[in-house]
Amino acid sequence: MNPERLRLEQTARREKHWRRWGPYLSERAWGTVREDYSADGNAWEYFPHDHARSRVYRWNEDGLAGISDNHQRLCFALALWNGRDPILKERIFGLTGPEGNHGEDPKELYYYLDSTPTHSYMKCLYKYPQAEFPYARLVDENRRRGKYESEYELLDTGVFDDDRYFDVFVEYAKADIDDILIRITVVNRGPEAARLHLIPTVWYRNEWHCGSAPKPSIRRGAGGWLECRHPETSMYKLDLDGSPTVLFTENETNTERLWNYASGSGHYKDAFHERIIEGRESAVNPEECATKAGAWHVLDLAAGESRTLRLRLTAEAESTRLLGDFDGIFSARIEEADVFYSFCSHLSEDGRNVQRQAYAGLLWSKQFYHYVVETWLHGDPGCPAPPIERLHGRNNDWVHIFNADVISMPDKWEYPWYAAWDLSFHMIPFATIDPEFAKTQLSLFLREWYMHPNGQLPAYEWSLSDVNPPVHAWACWRVYQIDAKIAGRKDTAFLERVFHKLLMNFTWWVNRKDSEGNNIFEGGFLGLDNVGLFDRSKPMPGGGILEQSDGTAWVAMYSLNMLKIACELAQVNGAYEDIASKFFEHFLRIATAMNGMGEGRGLWNEEDGFYYDRLKMPDGGSASVRARSVVGLIPLIAVDTLESSVIEALPGFRSRMQWFLDNRKDLCENIASMERPGEAARRLLSLVTKKRLARLLRWMLDENEFLSPHGLRSVSKHHEANPYRAQFDGTEYVIDYEPAESLTGMFGGNSNWRGPVWFPVNYLLIEALQKFDYYFGADFQIEFPTGSGIQMRLSEVAAELSRRMSRIFLKDGDGLRPVYGGIERFQTDPHFRDLILFYEYFHGDNGAGLGANHQTGWTGVVAKLLMQSGE
Numbered sequence: 109m110n111p112e113r114l115r116l117e118q119t120a121r122r123e124k125h126w127r128r129w130g131p132y133l134s135e136r137a138w139g140t141v142r143e144d145y146s147a148d149g150n151a152w153e154y155f156p157h158d159h160a161r162s163r164v165y166r167w168n169e170d171g172l173a174g175i176s177d178n179h180q181r182l183c184f185a186l187a188l189w190n191g192r193d194p195i196l197k198e199r200i201f202g203l204t205g206p207e208g209n210h211g212e213d214p215k216e217l218y219y220y221l222d223s224t225p226t227h228s229y230m231k232c233l234y235k236y237p238q239a240e241f242p243y244a245r246l247v248d249e250n251r252r253r254g255k256y257e258s259e260y261e262l263l264d265t266g267v268f269d270d271d272r273y274f275d276v277f278v279e280y281a282k283a284d285i286d287d288i289l290i291r292i293t294v295v296n297r298g299p300e301a302a303r304l305h306l307i308p309t310v311w312y313r314n315e316w317h318c319g320s321a322p323k324p325s326i327r328r329g330a331g332g333w334l335e336c337r338h339p340e341t342s343m344y345k346l347d348l349d350g351s352p353t354v355l356f357t358e359n360e361t362n363t364e365r366l367w368n369y370a371s372g373s374g375h376y377k378d379a380f381h382e383r384i385i386e387g388r389e390s391a392v393n394p395e396e397c398a399t400k401a402g403a404w405h406v407l408d409l410a411a412g413e414s415r416t417l418r419l420r421l422t423a424e425a426e427s428t429r430l431l432g433d434f435d436g437i438f439s440a441r442i443e444e445a446d447v448f449y450s451f452c453s454h455l456s457e458d459g460r461n462v463q464r465q466a467y468a469g470l471l472w473s474k475q476f477y478h479y480v481v482e483t484w485l486h487g488d489p490g491c492p493a494p495p496i497e498r499l500h501g502r503n504n505d506w507v508h509i510f511n512a513d514v515i516s517m518p519d520k521w522e523y524p525w526y527a528a529w530d531l532s533f534h535m536i537p538f539a540t541i542d543p544e545f546a547k548t549q550l551s552l553f554l555r556e557w558y559m560h561p562n563g564q565l566p567a568y569e570w571s572l573s574d575v576n577p578p579v580h581a582w583a584c585w586r587v588y589q590i591d592a593k594i595a596g597r598k599d600t601a602f603l604e605r606v607f608h609k610l611l612m613n614f615t616w617w618v619n620r621k622d623s624e625g626n627n628i629f630e631g632g633f634l635g636l637d638n639v640g641l642f643d644r645s646k647p648m649p650g651g652g653i654l655e656q657s658d659g660t661a662w663v664a665m666y667s668l669n670m671l672k673i674a675c676e677l678a679q680v681n682g683a684y685e686d687i688a689s690k691f692f693e694h695f696l697r698i699a700t701a702m703n704g705m706g707e708g709r710g711l712w713n714e715e716d717g718f719y720y721d722r723l724k725m726p727d728g729g730s731a732s733v734r735a736r737s738v739v740g741l742i743p744l745i746a747v748d749t750l751e752s753s754v755i756e757a758l759p760g761f762r763s764r765m766q767w768f769l770d771n772r773k774d775l776c777e778n779i780a781s782m783e784r785p786g787e788a789a790r791r792l793l794s795l796v797t798k799k800r801l802a803r804l805l806r807w808m809l810d811e812n813e814f815l816s817p818h819g820l821r822s823v824s825k826h827h828e829a830n831p832y833r834a835q836f837d838g839t840e841y842v843i844d845y846e847p848a849e850s851l852t853g854m855f856g857g858n859s860n861w862r863g864p865v866w867f868p869v870n871y872l873l874i875e876a877l878q879k880f881d882y883y884f885g886a887d888f889q890i891e892f893p894t895g896s897g898i899q900m901r902l903s904e905v906a907a908e909l910s911r912r913m914s915r916i917f918l919k920d921g922d923g924l925r926p927v928y929g930g931i932e933r934f935q936t937d938p939h940f941r942d943l944i945l946f947y948e949y950f951h952g953d954n955g956a957g958l959g960a961n962h963q964t965g966w967t968g969v970v971a972k973l974l975m976q977s978g979e
Contacts, residue, residue, distance in 0.1 A: 110448055112444050113448065115226045119226060126227075127226055128286065129227065129282070129285070130175060130176075130178070132176045132177075132474055133174040133185060133475070134169070134170040135520040137160070137167070138165075139155055139156065139204055139212075140569070141502065141525070141570055142167040142168065142478070142479050142525075142569060143155040143165060143167060145494045145495075145498075146495065147496075147498065149498075149502050152205055156204070157201060159366060160198075160199060162361065162377055162378040164359060164361045165314070168180065168475075168476065168477065170199045171184075172197065172198055173185060173218075173234055175227075175230075180476040184308070184309070187307040187309050188276065189304075189307075190236060190241075190303075191303055196384065200214050201214070201216060201241070201246075202214035203246065209253040210849045213250075213960075215246045216235075216262065217234070217263075217268075218233065219232065220468040221943075222465075223472055225471065225541050227471070228444065228445075229281050229438075229442055230468075230471075231279045232277075233277050234276045235274070236273060237262075237268060237272065237273045238273055240267075241267070255849070255851045263933060268933070271939075273297050276294050277294075277295070281437050281438045284424075286344070287420070287422040288422070289437055291419075292306065292416065293414055293415070294407060294415050295413075296412060297412075301410050302408075303408050304407045306406075306417065307380060307384070307402040307403065309401070310346050310402075311399060311401070312326070317491075319489050321340070322340070324339065325398070326397070332348065334346040334401050342423040344422065345421070346419060346420070347421075349417045352405045356392055356395070357399075357400050358372065358376065358399050360373075364376075375398060379392045384404065418434055451975070452975070459979045462970070463971045465944040466968050466971040467968070467971055468964075469962060469964025469968060472520075475515060477511055477514075478511060478512045479511040479569060480512070482509075485498055486499075502570070506566065506572045508560070508561065509566060511526075511557070511558065515531070515549065516531055516534045516549055518965035519948070520962065522948075526553075526568065527576065528566060528576045528580065529579050529868075530965050531550075532550070532582065533966035534549075534965050534966065534968060536871075537968045538587075539591060540972060543587060543594055546591070550580065550583055551606055554610065559609060560616075563612035564616050565580060565613055574645070575631055575632045575633055575634055578617055578662050579665075580610065581670055582872075584606045585603075588673075598676075600677060604677055607674070611687075614670060626701055627660075627698045628660050628701050630653060631644075631658065631662065632644050632659075638861055639822055639823060640733075640737070641735060641843050642654065642841060644656070648723060649723070649836035649839060649841075650837035651726050653724045654721055654733075655711065655722045655723075655724060658721075658739045660698060660702050661702070661742040661743040661744075661745065663698060664695055664702070664746035667694045667695040667698060668691070668747070671692055675688045675761065685758050685761045686760070688758065689760075692768070696768060698746075702795060711732075713734065717803035718736060719743050719804075720734050731834075735843045736826060737822060737824065738814075738820070738866075741808055741869075742869065744808075744877075745873060747796070749786070749791065750790065750791045751788070752788070752789035752790060786884060786885065787884070806894050807894075808820065809891065809894045813894075816952050816955075817912060817953075817955065818926060819865040819867075819912050820873060820909065821845070821863050821865060821952040822863060822865070822869070822952075823845050824845065825863070828845035828863075831844035847952035848863070848864065848951050848952075849959070864951060865952055867969055868966045870909070871973075875906075877902045878902070878906045881903040884901075884902065888902060892904070892908065906977075907977045911973075913970065914979060916970075917946075925941075927944070928956070929955075946962065946963060947959055947960065947961050948963040
């Protein structure tokens with residue numbers, strides 16, 4: 109067992125809390141729902157970026173390349189100043205949703221380079237221009253541009269021309285669970301000498317202003333270090349390198365700047381800004397005791413010169429300045445990280461680099477997330493009450509929510525809040541390196557302080573009631589399988605724990621999203637944004653009901669996930685056989701309803717060989733929405749196999765299954781045969797029969813339809829020249845193929861699914877092909893691509909789709925990465941070309957990255973694809 113695996117074992121056994129410290133600071137706490145105390149719910153305007161340096165956060169902290177403890181009491185991060193900027197660089201800057209021509213967007217260059225699961229070693233990079241940071245230009249130009257124009261990015265402003273920037277590398281290495289070594293290396297990439305002000309900063313999150321906690325303090329210790337004292341935690345010491353000027357202030361709101369009245373001591377959160385940039389010495393606390401402290405270094409670097417600072421944050425009782433073997437500990441942790449990730453050795457150097465940074469992004473995107481809805485709605489004791497309108501506004505029916513946990517985020521700047529279905533995908537690659545964390549995260553969302561009493565899972569803070577695809581059971585099952593493979597033992601206790609809560613959630617779906625009780629589901633939004641003809645979160649035209657191909661298929665998949673879990677648990681406890689039968693029947697009823705034949709029945713269109721949504725009108729009429737989108741492919745994911753050994757081991761389930769096959773042929777006739785044994789005598793459960801599977805795959809694998817060089821498009825390319833148009837209730841609705849950002853603002857400025865390649869559904873479709881192959885074997889082959897004459901079995905198709913997705917990030921024959929499209933600097937500059945960004949989605953024709961650019965969340969499944977299918 110390598111040292112990092114040993115640390116994970118110690119953590120799992122609760123012997124040592126190696127995860128106590130980690131990258132748990134957000135990249136953005138301003139502009140979030142949690143910090144919004146307005147009457148109208150306009151979070152972007154209520155707490156803008158301009159307030160962030162001066163205004164105390166209520167729920168979370170943010171910082172540059174920072175860390176915190178797992179309750180986010182004590183925080184550490186960097187502040188930088190190039191001598192030209194109007195403000196200190198303390199956090200990542202970006203555009204709000206209304207400011208960007210394609211929605212909210214960070215306008216900085218930063219990269220997560222490495223991390224182990226226990227954060228025993230971490231490394232990141234921030235690129236800081238030496239010219240004045242173009243805050244106003246970025247806002248003004250992006251506001252001027254329309255949806256048909258590209259975004260105006262930081263590189264476009266010219267501030268990186270002639271390499272006039274600093275590379276700021278930040279590394280962390282743990283000597284012990286509460287002993288963290290910090291190494292900051294600054295490189296002047298420019299052609300001339302340049303000065304950088306570097307202020308490593310330590311502070312306490314302000315819990316005292318709302319009366320919920322005692323006030324801590326930071327003061328200079330006898331040995332020159334900083335002593336951080338909190339009544340409820342250990343005392344930490346921050347050892348400082350060299351002889352910096354140490355600045356002290358309070359983590360308190362600057363009421364003078366924001367609202368023109370003095371408060372408290374007059375030493376505010378933005379004091380370092382005022383002292384360093386404006387030269388106002390009275391801004392900082394001369395008594396050298398406060399709740400925020402910074403070590404101000406002024407570095408003059410020649411062209412190409414690098415300089416390294418060393419710090420140590422420790423709870424060790426006997427602090428000895430900086431450790432004697434400081435660099436040796438770093439070398440050991442780096443070597444241990446290399447050993448831990450040695451399972452990537454089958455990949456090329458470039459493949460290992462991509463996979464390692466994918467894992468790094470996942471691990472760096474953990475965040476302490478704090479949101480107590482009842483307190484947020486009613487306000488804190490001793491503070492002004494929020495506007496009364498809030499009690500009838502956003503999230504008012506989720507008063508049980510009490511979130512105060514370290515959670516995997518989709519993107520700590522663009523999405524610094526959890527999203528329930530995103531997290532399920534995060535946990536697949538997480539399970540390959542830290543299965544205990546993956547299991548804990550999935551269990552967390554099923555706890556009573558997350559799950560609604562009615563069984564619904566919270567979606568995300570902008571609307572906890574929104575409906576995400578029900579993939580939680582799938583993720584629990586897959587994580588269980590991956591964990592069993594790694595550990596060599598089955599954690600059925602985990603599976604049983606989550607199963608009972610998943611039963612509640614499944615019941616919520618059946619009761620709330622099948623309005624007519626006919627086993628055809630609506631679902632609503634389901635994360636698919638603009639892929640549909642209508643805004644599916646709003647009432648349909650003419651008061652109709654949209655029966656959704658994807659909504660129904662998701663619930664069918666859910667039934668199969670629960671069936672598999674119940675069969676697994678039944679082998680330990682026979683009582684679960686009855687529940688397995690219940691989900692078997694439920695799947696049969698959904699399959700029958702979805703595949704019903706005849707006008708107005710089912711969602712399958714025999715003429716086209718495709719599944720479509722159907723709009724049912726109050727007068728009894730109905731119409732198929734015959735747009736070819738991923739909505740019609742999602743039925744493929746409702747597939748699984750049952751091993752003959754499992755069926756034989758469960759006689760009660762076997763007899764009830766056979767009764768349905770013998771006596772309810774009306775329920776079984778439209779699904780893939782359960783009677784024909786496949787490979788190794790397996791049985792198949794699928795929404796899609798063999799004949800329909802072949803027809804669907806011809807669409808899916810056609811390069812003029814869904815198949816792109818980089819995965820599967822979300823809307824058929826056919827609609828580029830042939831937009832789908834439909835008239836409903838006197839209004840014409842149109843859906844076309846847009847390979848990049850959507851040009852409609854149906855779901856806000858960055859709605860996007862009208863054509864791009866999108867990793868989560870691609871991943872599920874790849875898994876579906878593997879499952880079909882597991883049953884059919886070499887007996888079932890399909891043309892890949894359609895029309896090529898090349899026949900492949902489905903496992904080969906799945907592997908090729910995996911490699912197409914992985915190659916988005918890998919260098920091609922010309923040394924270029926599709927993810928960076930025509931951005932020459934990212935492709936050729938030696939200080940950029942091996943740095944990887946993991947975008948939210950990808951151009952449907954050329955694979956260029958689009959949307960959020962640090963969404964290692966679901967895009968992080970590329971690490972798993974590289975592991976299973978190579979390059």
